Amino acid sequence: MPRELLKGNVAIAEAAIRAGLEAYFGYPITPQTEILEHFARRMPELGRAFVQAESEVAAINMVYGAACTGVRVMSTSSSPGMSLMMEGLSYIMGTEIPVVLVNVMRGGPGLGNIAPSQGDYNQAVHGGGHGDYNPIVLAPSTVQEAIDMTVLSFDLAERYRTACIVIADGSIGQMMEPAELPPMQPVKRKDWEWATNGAIGRERRILSSIYIEPAEEEVANLRMFKRWQEIQKNEVRYKEYHLEDADFVVVGFGTAGRVALSAVRTARQQGIKVGLLRPITVNPFPYDVLDELSKRAQAFLVVEMNMGQMLNDVQLAVKGRVPVEFYGRPGGVVPFPDEILSEIQRVATTDLQVVSDPRHAWYERMVEYLK
Amino acid sequence: MATLIKPENLVYQRPEAFTEFPTHYCPGCTHGVAHRLIAEVLDEMKIIDRTIGVAPVGCSVFAYNYFDCDFVEAAHGRAPAMATGIKRVLPDRVVFTYQGDGDLASIGMAEIMHAAGRGENITVIFINNAIYGMTSGQMAPTSLPGMKTTSSPLGRDVEIHGYPLRMSEILANLDGAGYIARRSLHDPKNIRMAKKAIRIAFETQVRGLGFAMVELLSTCPTNWGITPLESLTWLEEHMIPAYPLGDYKVAPGVAEIK
Ligand SMILES: Cc1ncc(C[n+]2csc(CCOP(=O)(O)OP(=O)(O)O)c2C)c(N)n1
Numbered sequence A: 001m002p003r004e005l006l007k008g009n010v011a012i013a014e015a016a017i018r019a020g021l022e023a024y025f026g027y028p029i030t031p032q033t034e035i036l037e038h039f040a041r042r043m044p045e046l047g048r049a050f051v052q053a054e055s056e057v058a059a060i061n062m063v064y065g066a067a068c069t070g071v072r073v074m075s076t077s078s079s080p081g082m083s084l085m086m087e088g089l090s091y092i093m094g095t096e097i098p099v100v101l102v103n104v105m106r107g108g109p110g111l112g113n114i115a116p117s118q119g120d121y122n123q124a125v126h127g128g129g130h131g132d133y134n135p136i137v138l139a140p141s142t143v144q145e146a147i148d149m150t151v152l153s154f155d156l157a158e159r160y161r162t163a164c165i166v167i168a169d170g171s172i173g174q175m176m177e178p179a180e181l182p183p184m185q186p187v188k189r190k191d192w193e194w195a196t197n198g199a200i201g202r203e204r205r206i207l208s209s210i211y212i213e214p215a216e217e218e219v220a221n222l223r224m225f226k227r228w229q230e231i232q233k234n235e236v237r238y239k240e241y242h243l244e245d246a247d248f249v250v251v252g253f254g255t256a257g258r259v260a261l262s263a264v265r266t267a268r269q270q271g272i273k274v275g276l277l278r279p280i281t282v283n284p285f286p287y288d289v290l291d292e293l294s295k296r297a298q299a300f301l302v303v304e305m306n307m308g309q310m311l312n313d314v315q316l317a318v319k320g321r322v323p324v325e326f327y328g329r330p331g332g333v334v335p336f337p338d339e340i341l342s343e344i345q346r347v348a349t350t351d352l353q354v355v356s357d358p359r360h361a362w363y364e365r366m367v368e369y370l371k
Numbered sequence B: 001m002a003t004l005i006k007p008e009n010l011v012y013q014r015p016e017a018f019t020e021f022p023t024h025y026c027p028g029c030t031h032g033v034a035h036r037l038i039a040e041v042l043d044e045m046k047i048i049d050r051t052i053g054v055a056p057v058g059c060s061v062f063a064y065n066y067f068d069c070d071f072v073e074a075a076h077g078r079a080p081a082m083a084t085g086i087k088r089v090l091p092d093r094v095v096f097t098y099q100g101d102g103d104l105a106s107i108g109m110a111e112i113m114h115a116a117g118r119g120e121n122i123t124v125i126f127i128n129n130a131i132y133g134m135t136s137g138q139m140a141p142t143s144l145p146g147m148k149t150t151s152s153p154l155g156r157d158v159e160i161h162g163y164p165l166r167m168s169e170i171l172a173n174l175d176g177a178g179y180i181a182r183r184s185l186h187d188p189k190n191i192r193m194a195k196k197a198i199r200i201a202f203e204t205q206v207r208g209l210g211f212a213m214v215e216l217l218s219t220c221p222t223n224w225g226i227t228p229l230e231s232l233t234w235l236e237e238h239m240i241p242a243y244p245l246g247d248y249k250v251a252p253g254v255a256e257i258k
Helices: A008-018 A035-043 A055-068 A079-093 A119-125 A142-159 A170-174 A214-234 A253-270 A285-296 A308-319 A337-347 A358-371 B031-045 B059-065 B081-088 B101-107 B110-115 B167-172 B188-206 B228-242 B250-257
Strands: A003-007 A023-026 A050-051 A073-076 A100-105 A135-137 A163-169 A174-178 A240-243 A247-249 A274-279 A281-284 A299-304 A324-328 B049-057 B068-073 B094-100 B123-128 B177-184 B210-219 B246-250
Touching: A003 A008, A003 B049, A008 A035, A008 A100, A008 A142, A008 A170, A008 A240, A023 A035, A035 A050, A050 A055, A050 B081, A050 B110, A055 A073, A055 A100, A055 A163, A055 B068, A055 B081, A055 B110, A073 B101, A079 A100, A079 A119, A079 A163, A079 A247, A079 B210, A100 A142, A100 A170, A119 A163, A119 A281, A119 A308, A119 A337, A135 A142, A135 A324, A135 B210, A142 A163, A142 A174, A142 A214, A163 A170, A163 B031, A170 A324, A247 A253, A247 A285, A247 A337, A253 A274, A253 A299, A253 A337, A274 A285, A285 A299, A285 A308, A299 A308, A299 A337, A299 B059, A324 A337, A324 A358, A324 B210, B031 B059, B031 B094, B031 B123, B031 B188, B049 B059, B049 B081, B059 B068, B059 B094, B068 B081, B081 B094, B081 B101, B081 B110, B101 B110, B101 B123, B101 B167, B101 B250, B110 B210, B123 B188, B167 B210, B167 B246, B177 B188, B188 B210, B188 B250, B210 B228
Parallel strands: A023 A050, A023 A073, A073 A100, A100 A163, A135 A163, A247 A274, A247 A299, A299 A324, B049 B068, B049 B094, B094 B123, B123 B210, B177 B210
Antiparallel strands: A003 A174, A135 A281, A240 A274, B177 B246
């Protein structure tokens, strides 16, 4: 396929269609509305299902119903709408069926704003719904990655009977970049052994998240965890930049990772031995690679567009061996490469201590910086 | 056992659409009657193998144990949205939800209104027992004024708790509704009429005539705190005046089925 200039939201929608999406249910919200609008035109044209639901609560439950029949189905939203989908997500995970969701994150909490943010990392990665569950979570940093991860999501969701969530931020959704769409895959209805699509010529099936016997629910939780361990073993994805000889390691996902890369390159030109680790799967998280890096790096710098959420996962991997510093821009603010560059310079030239919450010192610096 | 009964003498048996699962409902509860009527209709229409049920959260949360067809279990109130998802990708299947009054008329109000508004081609069986059965007797949106429940211990005071919702009347106003009827399960005559309505509600779907709902006035002796027999009388004397029986919407195509 040729490369074309594509808007992130449109690219995500078209990629899903080409991956064999049979049904879309959603509700308008900025900055993801173009996804819904693209489906509104394309799905009926292809004879596939599209419903603008009455709310994200309804949308996720329509997704839940369609997913039970075994077809490829998705919904997309932005932060406040994602919050409404958490009930359905928990049921979907408890029922162990494949679903793809995209969250084009915006500034929060509350109504917040419509600017790019990474404030929903914890919601996606550490569970926004009730109960114990682990969805796969992917974080694109370019329009091309958004396309590729959307397609990959359907395969992963089906392979592991799980929800797969793409967390993009508003800038990925809104920006235009040259990118290549995949070829159109034909819609293939797979005859899953679990799908409730009508018991014609076979035993009936039940799909439910109920295990009224605690002992059975416990077994179900353990089964889901075993599957999660498989996912952790097989599906960790990340990108490494200039890490071969790095003394200092920047960690950032999505847009924050992309901006950090510019800063890392400039710092390298200035002779600072710094590299970047950009998690592609933020769940499963690349703990092992960070663990290895922490054995030879002098310090880490976590950069996020939130108040420090992935930070905790990096600290878990580094295990207090070396200092983990934090730089964040919450509320819908995107950091400039210069800001991250000064942070790299600070980390490379300061005698740092291992502290349990580096956000306190970061807060003091932020207050100074914003004066 | 079955061999003792000659076919010519057989007047009553388990519908084929039923599994052999023993009931979990309380003595005197009419959920079982409603289940049986649905099963008989599915048998008569010979559609059980292409039917997919959507169970609610409420006493009938285990409805899926009783019907010999595919079933999914929705979150509280979301059954119409889940049914929408199924029906949109499998339009040739028969999809029905089975919901209580808390499920349908309280937490699931948006989902039921919009499913009806879209003319979603599904069948809804709505059990109105004027109370939250499963959570042991709290006030429902359909509890009658003055009715004592565990969350309206002095009786439903309309100044505080507002008025009961009449869902059949409300939904009948929507253009997407093909068939809306209210029936009662308190005596044999009414039970037969309820079955007819359920048949029409499934026929409405099979013929693609839009959203169909049958509201069934039902008893909950356990949480009403009276005997099964008293419950039937209470339903007749108190619920029917508040919730008049009848057809509330019969779209032109549906009138032909009748
Ligand atoms: C989100 C959520 N809120 C509350 C509950 C608790 N709950 C379970 S059943 C029920 C009420 C059911 O009443 P109704 O729909 O009238 O059905 P019935 O039990 O009377 O048949 C409630 C409130 C729940 N399961 N989920």
